[in-house]
Amino acid sequence: MLTLNPTTDTTALVAHALSKQYGETPVVQDVSFTLNFREILGLLGPNGAGKTTIVGMLYGGVAPSRGFVQLGSTQVQSDGRTARAKMGIVTQEDNLDPDFSVFENLLHFAHHYRVVGKAARKRVGELLAQVRLEEHAQKRIDELSGGLKRRLVLARALINHPHVVFLDEPTTGLDPDARQEFWKLVIDLKQQGCGVLLTTHYMDEAQRLCDRLLLLQQGQVIDQGTPIELIDRTIGKEVVEIEGVDEATLQALATQFNTWCRPFGSGYLLALPLVPTPLWDHLVAAQPQRLTRRYANLEDVFLRLTGKVLE
Amino acid sequence: MKRLSATPWGVYSVWHRHAKVYQRTWLVNFLPPVTEPIMYLIAFGFGLSPLVGDITYAGQPVSYLRFIAPAMIAIGVLFQSFFEGGYASFIRLNFQKTWQALLTAPLSFTEVFLGDWLWAATKGMIAGSLTGLVAVIWGLYSPLNLLLSLPLMLLGSLLFGAMGLLTAGSVRQIDQINIPIFLLIIPMFTLCGTYFPRETLPPFLHAIATVLPLSSMIDLLRWNLGLQPYWWLQLLWLITLMLIFVSLAIRKIYPQLVK
Incomplete structure (x- = not known):
């Protein structure tokens, strides 16, 4: 051996x-x-x-x-x-x-x-x-x-x-x-x-x-x-998948909370900042059709770095 | 360069792989192709001998069967080595990806190429020798003649195997293998002094037929009946063509494997 x-x-x-x-x-x-x-x-x-x-x-x-x-x-x-x-x-x-x-x-x-x-x-x-x-x-x-x-x-x-x-x-x-x-x-x-x-x-x-x-x-x-x-380096801990809210609103929120937003499938992906912020509450208040909060993964890293999803 | 180097073991190992596949499928792959030149010998021999009687070759009267026997050996060599180099190597290269698999082992391109080429030549030798054996048993070719013709059959097998490999490396679709078969192999099979002396052809066709390598091969295999005055040129021609075809085949296949 x-x-x-x-x-x-x-x-x-x-x-x-x-x-x-x-x-x-x-x-x-x-x-x-x-x-x-x-x-x-x-x-x-x-x-x-x-x-x-x-x-x-x-x-x-x-x-x-x-x-x-x-x-x-x-x-x-x-x-x-x-x-x-x-x-x-x-x-x-x-x-x-x-x-x-x-x-x-x-x-x-x-x-x-x-x-x-x-x-x-x-x-x-x-x-x-x-x-x-x-x-x-x-x-x-x-x-x-x-x-x-x-x-x-x-x-x-x-x-x-x-x-x-x-x-x-x-x-x-x-x-x-x-x-x-x-x-x-x-x-x-x-x-x-x-x-x-x-x-x-x-x-x-x-x-x-x-x-x-x-x-x-x-x-x-x-x-x-x-x-x-x-x-950790690229995304942080958690992301949000959101549908039914227009991009301008989301980009404005992203800028306000010093994070980023990318188109993702039929909706958008937003990274939640590591420090506690009221971003989540703002997103809930926007009354989206779909809102999911989950841990970040490598797919999100790729999306962030390249603007593309893995095929 | 070391990557172009070859060890005897590497070449043998590739050849051994092909031989093992052949051993597994020999009943299917072996009997029909080998019986082909033997059938020609029997059919044309029995069928045409009574009509033709004797033939004049190299100024001597020769029985028709003794005339076509060396040509049938050459046909066995031609068909088997060309089809193995062309058709079977194309399958190994493009469908089964055998060459690609072999190149993940500690084998160089040269070893894989030489192993394939020698295997194509081996198939030619098997068909040529068995046809020769039938001719010997029939009393059409002496055992000593057959033994002394073996190096010549090997040269022919290597030449036609290299032509096959060039085909395998050049065609993109399997149907395109028909192009050299109909433009080269069949004309050689019919015109190169196989069934009749080339002298009966019109001068233009006679010249073309004489240049085709099967003519040189058959003339040389008829050495027991008499050689052409330019026999050494024919031998040199076969060697030259073999070197040309094999270097062209390498140039076609190498870029497909080492990109």
Whole structure:
């Protein structure tokens, strides 16, 4: 299993000023970050924010226009094969082998890591147990549900006991139960010492799983921090969703109480100031059709920073 | 650059994956295509032999069956390696995303490409050798001839496999694979001296047919009946074409995988 020296080995991977341009169009601009062991780092952003391109640059599937990725002593851009031997990669697309059973998918993929024969069969058994797929070992791929397929792709990424694992939108399209199951596996990986990088456009997934987040918009990091930090710093504690009151009235109230207001769905979102104010009473007095007071979340952070909701 | 480097294990591992898929589905994938050139040999051999009798090839009278046997070996090589490189690799690249999955393992692009190419060549070799074996059993080609022709069959398999991979890398929709099939493969199959000596064609067609690589391949496989005076040029032509097609195929496929 993975052995780490907790005093010296804290940094799993460093991305240095990654940029990617297709023709004249910049897709990723100057993105730098560090991924530590025993940490889940989230890239959160809407579709088209450049999350998948960044993951591609991390393992060598996308050649950066500028910048590089360092994994221990290996630079991904000059020696991708060596780097990938220490990485686990779960891409967004489902690319399991439809001609093989669940067991064979893992067995034949282990061959690429020079894990063969008895050792390969043993490792496949361990992986099936780890992702709780033992009873499906002999099934064909088209007999698996979406959630089981994602678990198999994860198992395939773990063959070589990787120190870092990339999960590119791993739960997109899964039902709530399957997402919960997958989240448990991701938390297990972190507890085993892996550095996990996860891209998502699900706010609840980011909030629930990630120790740190990079918020992305149009290929740029617009803010970063722990989910709590980001919410506290950008929003505060509570927000109000309100419908049936005109924008001018709300903007005037926002200015008066030194807070902000944004269009949100069919109504508006207002942050409640941290210090007690009579803002709430004013809103009630405006007789809205709908008025909801709730804790702020990452979706509100995104709305505040970009003016857009996460797709 | 290290990312373009290849280790024997990496190439073998990709080839091994394709072989394992083939092993699983061999009854479906193996028998019909391999029987194709053998059926041609039997059908044209029995059907046309009584009508044609002997043929004059390289100044010598040759029985019709002995004339077409080497061509059927070449047809087996052509069809199997081209279709594996073209059709099957297109599926692996665009539908099953096998190439993309392999590139998340510690494999370089070169290893994945070479593994695919060698697999296409392997399929050509299987079909060519089995057709050759039937010809040997039938007494149309000596076992020694077949053995000595193996390197030539490998060259043909690599060439037609590379043509297939260039097709896989160039077409955007699966139906477009028909374009090289109808513009190149079928004309080669019919005109390159397979069923009749090319000399019977009008000069213009004769010139075109001679340039097509299957002609060189078939002429060289008929070495036991006599070689063309420019046989070494034909060999050089096949090698040159193979290098051209494989470098074009790499240029087409690499940008689709490493963006």
